[in-house]
Each structure stands twice: as C-alpha cells, then as structure tokens.
Amino acid sequence: MGNEEIPQSSRRTTRSLVSADNCSEKPRKSISYKPTVYDFIYSSRNGDDKNLSLDDLISSFPGRTTQITEVLGHLGPLNSPMLPLFIYGGTSTGKTSIILEIFRYLKRPFVYSSCVSCYSPRILFESILNQLAFHKRSEENGYLSVKKCDKPSDFANFVKEALVSVLDILKGKSAKLSSKRRSTDDLGNMIYLIFDDFELVREWDKSSTVLPFLFGLYRMLGLPEVGIIFLSKVSPDVYYSNSGHFEPVPLYFPGYTEKDLRQIFMLKREKPELNSCFLEVTRQVDELSVAFHPLYEKYCEPLNDPGSNFSWETKQKREDAKRRLFSHLVPHIRPSLNEVFKISSLDVEAKTNVVKGKASAKKLGAQEEELDFHMCVSAKYLLISAFLASRNPATLDASFFDSTGGQSNGRKKRKCSEKSTEQKEMAEQELLLKGPGTFPLERLLAIFHLCNANFVSKGSSCPLEGSTRYKSTVSEELAVKIARSLKFPISRYLYRR
Amino acid sequence: MEKNPAEEALILLRSRLCDPHAFFSLLPSSSDTNFSKLKFLISSSITEACNNSVLLLGPRGCGKTAVLELVLRDLLVEYPDMISVIKLNGLLHSDDNCALKVRLKSLLIIKSSSTLQQMAAFEFNFFSFLLDVMRLNTKTFQSLGIGVRTIIKKIDCAQASFDDNTQFVISMLRECGLAHKTIVIVLDEFDIFAQGKQRLLYSLLDAMQSVTSQAVVIGISCRLDADQLLEKRVRSRLSQRKLLFCPPSKDELERLLEFLLSLPVNSSLPQSYVVEFNKELRKILADKKFKDTMNTLLSSDSTVDQIMRFLFLSVSTMDMKTGILSIENFKRAVVRLNRQPKLEYLKDCSVLELYILVCMKRLEVKEQNSYNFNSVMKEYKAIHDSFQTPDYYARNVCLRALEHLIQCELVCFMDNKGYNQSNEFRPVKLLISPYELQLGLKENQSCPVS
Numbered sequence A: 001m002g003n004e005e006i007p008q009s010s011r012r013t014t015r016s017l018v019s020a021d022n023c024s025e026k027p028r029k030s031i032s033y034k035p036t037v038y039d040f041i042y043s044s045r046n047g048d049d050k051n052l053s054l055d056d057l058i059s060s061f062p063g064r065t066t067q068i069t070e071v072l073g074h075l076g077p078l079n080s081p082m083l084p085l086f087i088y089g090g091t092s093t094g095k096t097s098i099i100l101e102i103f104r105y106l107k108r109p110f111v112y113s114s115c116v117s118c119y120s121p122r123i124l125f126e127s128i129l130n131q132l133a134f135h136k137r138s139e140e141n142g143y144l145s146v147k148k149c150d151k152p153s154d155f156a157n158f159v160k161e162a163l164v165s166v167l168d169i170l171k172g173k174s175a176k177l178s179s180k181r182r183s184t185d186d187l188g189n190m191i192y193l194i195f196d197d198f199e200l201v202r203e204w205d206k207s208s209t210v211l212p213f214l215f216g217l218y219r220m221l222g223l224p225e226v227g228i229i230f231l232s233k234v235s236p237d238v239y240y241s242n243s244g245h246f247e248p249v250p251l252y253f254p255g256y257t258e259k260d261l262r263q264i265f266m267l268k269r270e271k272p273e274l275n276s277c278f279l280e281v282t283r284q285v286d287e288l289s290v291a292f293h294p295l296y297e298k299y300c301e302p303l304n305d306p307g308s309n310f311s312w313e314t315k316q317k318r319e320d321a322k323r324r325l326f327s328h329l330v331p332h333i334r335p336s337l338n339e340v341f342k343i344s345s346l347d348v349e350a351k352t353n354v355v356k357g358k359a360s361a362k363k364l365g366a367q368e369e370e371l372d373f374h375m376c377v378s379a380k381y382l383l384i385s386a387f388l389a390s391r392n393p394a395t396l397d398a399s400f401f402d403s404t405g406g407q408s409n410g411r412k413k414r415k416c417s418e419k420s421t422e423q424k425e426m427a428e429q430e431l432l433l434k435g436p437g438t439f440p441l442e443r444l445l446a447i448f449h450l451c452n453a454n455f456v457s458k459g460s461s462c463p464l465e466g467s468t469r470y471k472s473t474v475s476e477e478l479a480v481k482i483a484r485s486l487k488f489p490i491s492r493y494l495y496r497r
Numbered sequence B: 001m002e003k004n005p006a007e008e009a010l011i012l013l014r015s016r017l018c019d020p021h022a023f024f025s026l027l028p029s030s031s032d033t034n035f036s037k038l039k040f041l042i043s044s045s046i047t048e049a050c051n052n053s054v055l056l057l058g059p060r061g062c063g064k065t066a067v068l069e070l071v072l073r074d075l076l077v078e079y080p081d082m083i084s085v086i087k088l089n090g091l092l093h094s095d096d097n098c099a100l101k102v103r104l105k106s107l108l109i110i111k112s113s114s115t116l117q118q119m120a121a122f123e124f125n126f127f128s129f130l131l132d133v134m135r136l137n138t139k140t141f142q143s144l145g146i147g148v149r150t151i152i153k154k155i156d157c158a159q160a161s162f163d164d165n166t167q168f169v170i171s172m173l174r175e176c177g178l179a180h181k182t183i184v185i186v187l188d189e190f191d192i193f194a195q196g197k198q199r200l201l202y203s204l205l206d207a208m209q210s211v212t213s214q215a216v217v218i219g220i221s222c223r224l225d226a227d228q229l230l231e232k233r234v235r236s237r238l239s240q241r242k243l244l245f246c247p248p249s250k251d252e253l254e255r256l257l258e259f260l261l262s263l264p265v266n267s268s269l270p271q272s273y274v275v276e277f278n279k280e281l282r283k284i285l286a287d288k289k290f291k292d293t294m295n296t297l298l299s300s301d302s303t304v305d306q307i308m309r310f311l312f313l314s315v316s317t318m319d320m321k322t323g324i325l326s327i328e329n330f331k332r333a334v335v336r337l338n339r340q341p342k343l344e345y346l347k348d349c350s351v352l353e354l355y356i357l358v359c360m361k362r363l364e365v366k367e368q369n370s371y372n373f374n375s376v377m378k379e380y381k382a383i384h385d386s387f388q389t390p391d392y393y394a395r396n397v398c399l400r401a402l403e404h405l406i407q408c409e410l411v412c413f414m415d416n417k418g419y420n421q422s423n424e425f426r427p428v429k430l431l432i433s434p435y436e437l438q439l440g441l442k443e444n445q446s447c448p449v450s
Helices: A003-011 A015-023 A042-046 A054-059 A066-077 A097-107 A121-132 A150-179 A200-205 A211-213 A217-221 A258-267 A272-279 A285-304 A315-337 A347-351 A362-373 A377-391 A394-401 A406-418 A421-434 A442-449 A458-464 A476-486 B005-018 B034-047 B063-079 B096-112 B125-134 B137-145 B148-156 B160-180 B199-207 B252-261 B271-286 B288-300 B302-318 B327-337 B340-347 B350-367 B374-388 B395-407 B433-442
Strands: A085-088 A110-114 A191-196 A226-234 A247-252 B050-059 B081-088 B180-189 B215-221 B242-244 B411-413 B428-429
Touching: A003 B374, A042 A362, A054 A097, A066 A097, A066 A247, A066 B302, A085 A097, A097 A191, A097 A226, A097 B433, A110 A421, A121 B215, A121 B288, A121 B350, A150 A211, A191 B242, A200 A226, A211 A217, A211 B096, A217 A226, A226 B288, A247 B302, A247 B327, A258 A377, A315 B125, A362 B199, A377 A476, A406 A458, B005 B252, B034 B050, B034 B063, B034 B180, B034 B215, B050 B063, B063 B180, B063 B215, B148 B180, B199 B288, B242 B350, B252 B271, B252 B302, B271 B288, B288 B302, B288 B327, B302 B327, B350 B374, B350 B395, B350 B428, B395 B411
Parallel strands: A085 A226, A085 A247, A110 A191, A191 A226, B050 B215, B050 B242, B081 B180, B180 B215
Antiparallel strands: B411 B428
C-alpha cells in the first residue's frame, strides 16, 4: 500500500487535525506569534497554501458531486448570509471531510468544534470562545480558557461579543481591500460556526435546553454575518423535542453506491471486483478499507514472487495476468467476509467483553483482554468458574461435578428431553432474552474449588454469605479458549440446551 | 474582478430572505393585524402610564418575536426616552437567580445611560458593566439610599439571596415608575419560566401590582396552553390578554411572494437585468406548476419560517450564468424540504442489515413483544434454513450490523437499564413501521429478494 494511500489518508486525518487544533493546542508557535483572522482559514491552520480548484474538490470526492454543489449553493457567493444548514448521513459518508475541504477551497473563516472532543456544554462553549478570541491554551496561561463559561446565557453574550469583534476585523480588512482592488485574499465578512457530531448533544442534559438553544443560536444572535452548520449522523426527525425548535435546512449525504465505492477504492488502487460481496454486509468506507487491505496484499503476492513471471506488455497478456491474480485471490475472499470487522470493531468488542458491573471478575476480564491470556493459572480457573456459574443452572452443579463427572451428564440431558417440548421452548426463549444469569460468590468459589481444589478452601467464603451476586459476561469462545490453554475440558461441564 | 449582476442580485435576495423581519414588514398595516393590536396595547400603556401584560401565542415560526421586534422598533422611535426593553429567554434565563441578575443589570444600565442608549443593551460582561456603573449619576443612587459599591456587590455576589434581589428589583421598578419610564419586559419561551416554582414570575408580576411602577410584561410561547401552566397566584396577576399568531393565508402569501422575490428597480443593478428578472418571476408565479409546488409545501407546513426556508433554497440554486430564477429551482427546493429520513437510511442499508430488520419485523408479527439480538439471530437462522439463502454470516458480523442499525436509529434499545449487560442480551425494538420497511425494501436496489 504505502504511498498509494496518500489521497485518502490525508483526507481521513483532517478531522483529527482540526480537532487537535481546538482542544490540545500544541505550543508549536513562538510566543511572538501574533494571531490574525487568517487563522480561521483552513490552509493557514494546517500550513499549506496550495490553491484548490473546484475540479480538484469534486474529483477528490467521487460520488459526491451533487452534495458538494448543494453545499456550495447554500453557502452562496462571498458576503451573502445563509440560513443554518443541517447535514446528516451515516458514518463515513464524507460529511466532515467534505465540509472542511469546501472551506479550504472557499478560503472563508470558520470555527470548527466537534461534540466528540468537546464532550460537555462547558467545553464546547469554551472551545468556541477560545478560537474566536485567538486564545491558545498553553503552559504560560496554565491551560486556562479565555473565559469561564458554564451556562448557555453566559455563552450567548460572550459569543456575540467575540463574534462582533471578529466581524469588525473582517469588515475592516475587506473594506481596505476593496478600496484598492478586489483580490483573492478577500475573506469576506462572514464567519461560519461548524458543529460536528451534533447527535451527541442529545445526551448532554436531561432537561434538554442545550439542544434548542444551539438550534436557535442563529436567531438569538441576530447576526446575519454568522452562518451555522450542523453535522450529524442521525436524521433531523430524531431531534424533535416536545416544544419544538427553530429548524435548520436539512441536507442528506446518502451512503455510497457500489459504483461510487469502486471509484473510491480505485483512488486507492485496490481491486474493484471484490466490492460486491462485501457490500452485502456493509457500506461503510472505513470498514471496507480495513477489510480490503489484507486482500490487496494477497492479490499482489504473486507479483512480488520472483518465481512467477507476469508480463503487462500486451492487452491479452494483461487480461490473462489479471485472471491469474484473481484466481489466486478467490479462496481468500470467503473467510475474510466473516472477519470483516476484525479491526474496526475492536473497540466495540472490547467494550462488550469486558466484564462489567457487579462482578469482582471485572478486573480479570479487562486484564485478560489486554494481556491476551497472560494471567496466572488460578485466575484463569476463576474466570472459567465464573463463566460456568453464570451459564449453568445452579441445580446442576452437583451433577456436573460429582464423582461420575461426564457420565452423569448424559442422564441429565435425557431427563430434560422428556419434559414437554412447549415448556422447554418457553424456557429457551427466556434464556435467550435473559442473557447470563447471576450467581453468589460462594457458588463461584465452590466451582472453583471443584475445578481446582488445591487452591482455595471453601471455608473462606463463609463470611460473605448473603452478599451481592456476580455474573460473567465472558463470551463462550473466550472461555473455551482459556480452557484450552489450561487443558480444562470445559465442554463437559457446560450445560447445553 | 467585477461583480456580475447575477451574484449581486443573489446576495441581495439572500440577505432579504435571511432577515426574520422581512416577511412581516411587508404586511399591510390594517387595524386588525397582530402588529397594530400589539402596538396599540403597548403605546397606550406608555401614554397612560399603567401596567399591562399580554401573551403572544402561536406555533413556532409564525413571527411572534419578529412582530414584537418591529413594534418595539417603531415605539422606540416614537417615544425615545420613555421606554426601555429587557429581554429574557426561557432557554437562557429560566434559572431564577440568573434571570434576576440580568434584570438588575439592565435596570441599572437603563438608569445610568438613558441618554446614551435608547435600548437597554445587554452588557453582561462584568467589566463593561462596571464602566456603566461608574458613569452612573451617583445622585440617583444616593436618593435610593444605596451606595454604588453595595450594588455592585449585590449583583455579582453569588450568595445574594433571592429575596434581596427581588426587593431590589421592586425598588428599581418604583424608581423607574417615578421617572415616568415604561419598562417592557419580554419573556421569550414563556412556558419554560412556568416550570418549577414560578417564583420569578410571581415576584415580577407582584411587583407590578403597585401603583407606582410602570411595566409591560410580554410573554411569548409556542404552547397555546401556556397560561394554564401557571399557578393560580401567578395567573391572577397576569391579564388574560392573548394574541394568537397563525400561519399566513394563501392570499396573503401570493401577494407577498412577488415582493419578497423581485429585485428593486432603483438599485445599482443594471436596469435591463432587473426588468428581465422581474418579468420572468411574474411568469413563474402565475404558472400552474408553481402553484402545485406551493400547495405540496404548504400542505405539510405553512409557517412563515418554512416558506422562508423554501424561498431561500430556491434562490440559492439559481443559475448563475443566466441569473434568472426558473421553476425548476422551486421544485427542487420542495423535494429537499420534504424528506423522509427513515426511508433514506433504509435505502443505504446493506443486505445483511435489511435481513436483520426483516427478522425483527417477523418477530413482531409473531407478537413476541420483547426480543434481543439472540432471538433475532435465531429467526435469522430460521429464515436461512427455510429459504436456502446462499449467504450466512457469522454471529459477530451480524452483531456489528445490528450496532450499525442502532447507530442510525432504525433500531433502538428498549430501555436504558441494561448498561452493564452486553449488547447481545439487551432487548431491542424496531423504530420503523412495517409499511416503511416494505417501501424501503422495494426501493433498495441491492436487495435480492422481495
């Protein structure tokens, strides 16, 4: 891959670059540096002065031509006011990167703040005010914000003040320029506020004043020179509160079609033929690119192999080579389909697997995620015990762990099947819904004792009687894996329905 | 670089449409409009030096605030020294102490700078406020028996009790009354002030009961039952006057559209272009197709805000080469405003995600009222077995697909209780109707089976 990824990767990083500017400003600029309004423009933030043409803009985002023209139409020509805009669309449909790139193309001042990095109203407010006041938090000022601003009422006043002062500077600049000659340096006298990941605001307060406040900010400010753009993953209809609010103009970024995706991955020089089968599972570019990467490497393997001779001279040979490459790849496609989410879903997986809540096993779970089973043998046994305790009915413990062990297992099962099928189905349904059950500590220790009697004696658990119950949310695969590492026959002790 | 006339015209139209007052300043001034009623009400209480209160009610985006602002603008010109305005917004100042502080500050500013500022400027910033106080004629304060220092302390001391502040407001109101100044207090989002104990409203309205004070309280709310939310003691102190704001009628609209969209003849724009533009515009407005478009828009939402959004969108897609509006602009704008977000998201779903949605729907048809990922997976397996579909995905892939559905809010968790449970066991529910799902399946191109 290497340098082939550059067009894509430079775009992907824009979000983090800009938000890094907002929140954890690096003291890269010297103290003598005097901030100007030019800081609000994209290019001077990231230090590239390259001019971007409209064609470049459109060609760097395949399948997004209509959206780009719609946004440009909404922003309008220089110095024209706009109604608030609400852009929505699923993850990785290019909302943030397109907006930022458009502002880079237009060279207009804007203030970007993401509700992910600014995770509370106060941080969001202060981040906006800091940017407007050219304030950078640094060691000299003790990483303080320019103003302490907690409440929407304070923010409404502060931000108006700050905006007016910035707009005055902008107006002064454009007046000076127009007196000489209109040049491309003209920033215009509009300033735009961009709120990214706006859907998170819904969870900020239960009384829900921040959301209508931010939606109504345009009206409350009463400054036609301020444009407001919201970016959101969810559609506007899920924002409705019972008293309503000022509604921005909606604009939808649809998911990419197969054709668009092909173009995007052609930009990255990957193999387009693969797409269609993956599209049945997901349409998110970020997930697909993760999935395609190993496949692409597989695809190129024969090329790097000195033993095989590929020639690209004639058209026919090229076709032939392509076919050979593809046939080399085919066996790898299927298995990878089911592993699509290996990397991108790691965070989610980790979240679900970490044992949460009541269990003392919580620490164990987390540790074992990170260390990949590097934990002591007794801890592993404890984990297995927890797993068994929470999956098996308590009444079956004795039969599983009695002296006959595996033999008694079969007898139990037969008994179960004798029950009426209806009742069984009901129980099954319930189990599906309930998830792992809870268990008292004694039972955990009892099983642990049974699994590995040499480590803990039963007497030690007595004072804990009547205390909280525990449960294990370790997935079955994980438990099996651990058991295998211990050579513990877990399947024999697990109650199957 | 010369500006072309089309661009200049576009900027002119856009600024006109973004101005919230534009629509209402064009309305004719007959005696039965809300504008003239409100103006009469306020001006009579100014001239007769009495207290008054009124509620402006109506759905959002019908111009309650805009009309009020126009009225106040006129009145400030007519009675320059006799009126001062205090604006409070329920979203910002519903917290009792916070609102009182704001009111105190602006009262002080009114007194200090009645000649400097006609309109009470909202200088919440402490330093500019200090300057204002310094500018104060100390005599007025001596007459009130309060030193400047104590006032400053009182206002910015967080510990200043509610009672202290209320007392102070009452005395200030009396002072203003004696000076024959009318205070107009605007309470935007009135219903939010009515939440909780309503101490603020009560103390304010109670202070107005004294003969010496002179104030008009104007409440703005989008809840038509706003006055029913009030406690009895508050309601009895509020006059029952209400003004109802309705969306504009069709005739009114038709008359106004031309004013809103046509270019002024005596401007810097080239004459021939203006004439051409206005001629085309009239042609469009008379067109039957345009009227149909307007009807589809108005049938869903006919508030002024919606109309302005519609016009703004149509204007902003104007062809810059010709600089003339066409009927296509208006049609596209309606499509953009009347969206069906759920269907759009359905269209973007992958096949596996659609499978999961269908499974959930089937479970709902079976009248299983509570289900989670595991039961969905069972159903998925059942479908797979009975229809012999070629593709069957692993469990974690399906879980990921479900998480994506939750992310775009086509599916949600039943409750927020199960935070300590993993996602596969938390009960979920469908957020779309079976009909929507069917439509979505039909429209989705990548869907193999119907």
